[in-house]
Amino acid sequence: MHILRRTRQAAIALVSTLAMGQAHSFDFDTGNAPAEVIIPTIIPVILEDVSPGASDATLVLRNTTLVTNAWFDAIAPYHPTAVGVYTQHAHRLSEPTDSEKNTAIFYASYQVMKSLHPNRMATWDAMMNSVGLDPADNSTDPNTPVGLGNLAGMNVVMNRENDGMNQLGNIAADGSTATYHRVPYRDYTGYKPKNTAYDLKHPSRWQPAIVSSGNGLFKVQQFVTPQLKNVTPYSYNNPQKFHAPKPWNSFVQNWGGYVGQAQAVLDASANLTEQQKLKAEFFDNKFRSLGFSALQAAGVNQLSLMDFVHLDFLVNLAAFDTAIAIWQEKYRHDAVRPFSAIAHIWGDSPVTSWGGPGMGTVNDMPANQWKSYMNVADHPEYPSASASFCAAHALAAREFLGNDNLLWHIPIPAGHSVVEPGLTPAADTEIVFNTWTEFEQDCGESRVWGGVHFPDAVPAGQAIGHEIGALAYDFVMDHIQGTP
Amino acid sequence: MHILRRTRQAAIALVSTLAMGQAHSFDFDTGNAPAEVIIPTIIPVILEDVSPGASDATLVLRNTTLVTNAWFDAIAPYHPTAVGVYTQHAHRLSEPTDSEKNTAIFYASYQVMKSLHPNRMATWDAMMNSVGLDPADNSTDPNTPVGLGNLAGMNVVMNRENDGMNQLGNIAADGSTATYHRVPYRDYTGYKPKNTAYDLKHPSRWQPAIVSSGNGLFKVQQFVTPQLKNVTPYSYNNPQKFHAPKPWNSFVQNWGGYVGQAQAVLDASANLTEQQKLKAEFFDNKFRSLGFSALQAAGVNQLSLMDFVHLDFLVNLAAFDTAIAIWQEKYRHDAVRPFSAIAHIWGDSPVTSWGGPGMGTVNDMPANQWKSYMNVADHPEYPSASASFCAAHALAAREFLGNDNLLWHIPIPAGHSVVEPGLTPAADTEIVFNTWTEFEQDCGESRVWGGVHFPDAVPAGQAIGHEIGALAYDFVMDHIQGTP
Numbered sequence: 032m033h034i035l036r037r038t039r040q041a042a043i044a045l046v047s048t049l050a051m052g053q054a055h056s057f058d059f060d061t062g063n064a065p066a067e068v069i070i071p072t073i074i075p076v077i078l079e080d081v082s083p084g085a086s087d088a089t090l091v092l093r094n095t096t097l098v099t100n101a102w103f104d105a106i107a108p109y110h111p112t113a114v115g116v117y118t119q120h121a122h123r124l125s126e127p128t129d130s131e132k133n134t135a136i137f138y139a140s141y142q143v144m145k146s147l148h149p150n151r152m153a154t155w156d157a158m159m160n161s162v163g164l165d166p167a168d169n170s171t172d173p174n175t176p177v178g179l180g181n182l183a184g185m186n187v188v189m190n191r192e193n194d195g196m197n198q199l200g201n202i203a204a205d206g207s208t209a210t211y212h213r214v215p216y217r218d219y220t221g222y223k224p225k226n227t228a229y230d231l232k233h234p235s236r237w238q239p240a241i242v243s244s245g246n247g248l249f250k251v252q253q254f255v256t257p258q259l260k261n262v263t264p265y266s267y268n269n270p271q272k273f274h275a276p277k278p279w280n281s282f283v284q285n286w287g288g289y290v291g292q293a294q295a296v297l298d299a300s301a302n303l304t305e306q307q308k309l310k311a312e313f314f315d316n317k318f319r320s321l322g323f324s325a326l327q328a329a330g331v332n333q334l335s336l337m338d339f340v341h342l343d344f345l346v347n348l349a350a351f352d353t354a355i356a357i358w359q360e361k362y363r364h365d366a367v368r369p370f371s372a373i374a375h376i377w378g379d380s381p382v383t384s385w386g387g388p389g390m391g392t393v394n395d396m397p398a399n400q401w402k403s404y405m406n407v408a409d410h411p412e413y414p415s416a417s418a419s420f421c422a423a424h425a426l427a428a429r430e431f432l433g434n435d436n437l438l439w440h441i442p443i444p445a446g447h448s449v450v451e452p453g454l455t456p457a458a459d460t461e462i463v464f465n466t467w468t469e470f471e472q473d474c475g476e477s478r479v480w481g482g483v484h485f486p487d488a489v490p491a492g493q494a495i496g497h498e499i500g501a502l503a504y505d506f507v508m509d510h511i512q513g514t515p
Numbered sequence: 516m517h518i519l520r521r522t523r524q525a526a527i528a529l530v531s532t533l534a535m536g537q538a539h540s541f542d543f544d545t546g547n548a549p550a551e552v553i554i555p556t557i558i559p560v561i562l563e564d565v566s567p568g569a570s571d572a573t574l575v576l577r578n579t580t581l582v583t584n585a586w587f588d589a590i591a592p593y594h595p596t597a598v599g600v601y602t603q604h605a606h607r608l609s610e611p612t613d614s615e616k617n618t619a620i621f622y623a624s625y626q627v628m629k630s631l632h633p634n635r636m637a638t639w640d641a642m643m644n645s646v647g648l649d650p651a652d653n654s655t656d657p658n659t660p661v662g663l664g665n666l667a668g669m670n671v672v673m674n675r676e677n678d679g680m681n682q683l684g685n686i687a688a689d690g691s692t693a694t695y696h697r698v699p700y701r702d703y704t705g706y707k708p709k710n711t712a713y714d715l716k717h718p719s720r721w722q723p724a725i726v727s728s729g730n731g732l733f734k735v736q737q738f739v740t741p742q743l744k745n746v747t748p749y750s751y752n753n754p755q756k757f758h759a760p761k762p763w764n765s766f767v768q769n770w771g772g773y774v775g776q777a778q779a780v781l782d783a784s785a786n787l788t789e790q791q792k793l794k795a796e797f798f799d800n801k802f803r804s805l806g807f808s809a810l811q812a813a814g815v816n817q818l819s820l821m822d823f824v825h826l827d828f829l830v831n832l833a834a835f836d837t838a839i840a841i842w843q844e845k846y847r848h849d850a851v852r853p854f855s856a857i858a859h860i861w862g863d864s865p866v867t868s869w870g871g872p873g874m875g876t877v878n879d880m881p882a883n884q885w886k887s888y889m890n891v892a893d894h895p896e897y898p899s900a901s902a903s904f905c906a907a908h909a910l911a912a913r914e915f916l917g918n919d920n921l922l923w924h925i926p927i928p929a930g931h932s933v934v935e936p937g938l939t940p941a942a943d944t945e946i947v948f949n950t951w952t953e954f955e956q957d958c959g960e961s962r963v964w965g966g967v968h969f970p971d972a973v974p975a976g977q978a979i980g981h982e983i984g985a986l987a988y989d990f991v992m993d994h995i996q997g998t999p
Contacts, residue, residue: 209884
């Protein structure tokens with residue numbers, strides 16, 4: 032029961048303040064190190080260094096998958112049957128408290144975060160010091176929790192630093208070895224958009240958007256980490272068996288379909304409800320939606336620390352392995368986003384749609400000035416990555432928990448919208464997901480409400496997410512049962 | 516003498532901490548509001564909202580020119596002969612102290628900053644409150660310093676909000692009126708780079724660079740505010756009378772010249788001295804170099820508050836008016852940057868150059884992995900904007916001050932390099948500019964040392980800077996003498 036309360040409190044604390052960064056009086060015997068200390072320390076770093084809106088799922092997911100992998104491996108020896116993915120040890124006698132597990136989890140996290148964010152050493156050191164652990168303890172003695180944690184983390188790092196993501200920047204743009212000026216995460220597949228940000232010569236294909244901070248500096252998007260399609264998955268060998276059907280309505284030669292799906296996005300924009308706006312924002316932030324749903328599930332299902340770690344690794348891995356296949360399909364189809372198609376079809380003719388923050392629905396929006404409610408992400412449109420992640424995550428969670436209950440009520444105070452601050456919602460309200468099924472369905476549809484996807488991209492993403500979510504569940508269960 | 520000390524102290528405080536934001540016990544009678552309070556308040560906002568490295572000169576210069584314009588106009592009535600640019604009033608009797616001038620300057624600044632950075636109202640309100648002024652005092656009574664300040668600031672805003680820079684975003688990308696989703700400072704000239712970031716099809720022309728924060732998100736540069744060429748200048752009517760000669764060495768058809776100037780940049784890179792590295796960094800930061808040089812001059816020449824405001828408006832205006840003509844020429848020549856030409860000429864063959872932070876000079880750098888010591892700015896190469904600004908600024912300062920003395924010693928503690936932190940300089944050192952002439956010469960050459968310009972771009976920029984610096988001096992002197 033204390034885990035239930037603790038986890039809920041931690042989730043609330045996370046939502047209300049992401050910058051706490053320090054734990055006070057962490058209880059190793061009864062506490063949950065991931066929920067109480069580690070996640071609150073990592074999130075601000077990712078928000079600041081990687082993805083200010085937590086919307087850049089590929090980079091966020093690889094961070095969370097590697098660190099939850101390290102937790103899983105670090106405490107597998109304390110489980111009766113589990114074996115780690117990259118580290119295997121004999122099983123320990125079950126401990127009366129979670130103290131040793133929490134210690135192992137801290138050291139495992141420390142090793143992984145050192146690798147992922149070496150410029151943030153002061154933060155990782157402070158995290159360890161804040162709970163009375165010595166960050167300089169490099170022990171690899173498998174008979175101690177410190178050693179188990181360090182070994183688990185080091186092995187994740189060793190196996191993942193060169194997993195195809197180019198984390199170290201040691202692959203140059205042309206695929207050769209980068210001897211100088213290494214650029215972490217640089218594309219080496221040679222992806223080039225077919226369209227420039229200035230001309231839509233290929234109206235079926237992706238066009239990078241021009242983005243601005245609002246104060247005069249403009250940049251053009253670049254497809255984020257196209258090489259994710261080449262990254263080694265956990266739960267299957269080769270993403271080439273996963274295929275999304277061709278997005279026929281994105282082919283400009285199919286003019287009726289091309290116009291029809293663009294009109295569907297405009298209709299969604301023109302009819303945006305307050306609930307849809309809030310859900311679109313919620314699912315755009317991968318921490319608030321995907322990340323905290325595992326904490327919510329831990330509370331509802333009163334999960335032990337061990338079970339929480341198993342669930343959290345499972346759902347992150349499910350979405351991460353899905354992302355690899357989705358990136359292959361995004362790269363292959365290279366499909367146009369709604370903002371490009373709408374401008375292409377209607378030019379400067381007026382369309383009816385959401386008119387901008389506080390403007391409601393307007394009927395004289397020049398199509399080439401149209402903007403989606405959510406900011407458009409920096410990758411081709413089809414299939415929807417978010418829809419696929421939510422589907423994989425929800426399916427894996429349902430399988431693991433044995434039920435569909437999510438029972439999640441998220442309060443949104445008046446005016447706390449990100450896009451329409453001070454205006455939306457008009458009064459204090461909440462968004463509710465009673466089941467994982469509702470969660471994944473709203474997640475998918477919210478990408479159309481937000482104006483960043485055509486309708487066809489949603490089921491296409493969900494189908495691959497469900498396939499891979501099931502594989503991820505099998506993979507993790509095999510490791511829990513000791514039969515990988 | 517107290518102004519001298521104060522101004523020097525303020526300059527030191529600014530260099531050492533840019534985030535103070537609050538003045539303590541500002542003395543209206545003897546203080547210098549710009550140096551002690553206003554500049555330290557504005558700089559952190561610009562660094563955070565506009566230009567993290569203060570290298571985006573077009574946006575920074577328009578901010579500083581508009582606010583110094585407002586100071587000039589606000590206190591012109593306290594000068595025996597001066598008249599403002601946008602506000603003209605009868606002259607007041609000379610005051611025994613600077614109290615009224617400082618008050619007028621605060622209100623003038625407040626009006627301008629409200630317009631330039633409306634999302635920072637809390638900062639501007641706090642600035643006023645910190646010195647005991649009421650930010651809500653909207654008086655426009657020209658018989659009071661509050662009214663003179665407000666009127667001066669409001670008139671600058673009224674005359675400059677639609678000066679061609681598209682500050683309000685009310686011009687759409689195609690030049691029509693933007694009815695919805697206004698994007699401040701958006702280009703409306705239709706500039707499109709001839710090259711993509713991925714292919715150099717036109718080796719004589721500018722190629723946007725791919726830039727990264729280092730943690731996985733990449734973007735492609737967009738020419739910053741091409742519309743600056745259309746902005747209304749202060750000191751001349753039409754920039755079309757200013758012309759830089761064609762950059763023949765950037766024409767790939769002139770292969771010998773094309774290779775020769777690229778080799779010159781490589782040679783500079785291979786022979787970088789510690790002093791050159793530090794000066795390249797210094798001149799890249801427009802606050803540290805251009806901005807603080809006026810404070811230095813105020814100290815050396817023991818300028819009164821009135822004279823400091825005249826000098827500061829003059830040097831900012833000189834650089835701003837120069838930027839308009841330089842942007843016209845950058846737009847017209849649209850010339851290739853060194854990083855593109857070096858990769859184009861030598862491909863993956865090894866070149867000898869600086870090898871990256873702490874690497875010194877290496878002789879096996881694949882040319883297509885070459886990187887300049889300074890980050891390359893987001894606009895075409897020719898002419899050098901920095902060289903032109905320093906030339907205009909230095910010439911105007913020399914004319915105004917009647918001498919060439921700068922006598923500026925800037926201490927650089929060991930390891931305080933931006934590019935090579937912890938390594939450069941090896942020991943505490945200083946960079947020295949005894950004269951404005953040295954300042955502008957080193958400024959120009961530092962763009963070649965930094966690897967972001969070919970040699971020809973430097974004199975081309977300086978020539979236009981000198982022409983316009985002289986016009987700016989005439990313009991400001993005419994306003995000081997009351998004969999505009």
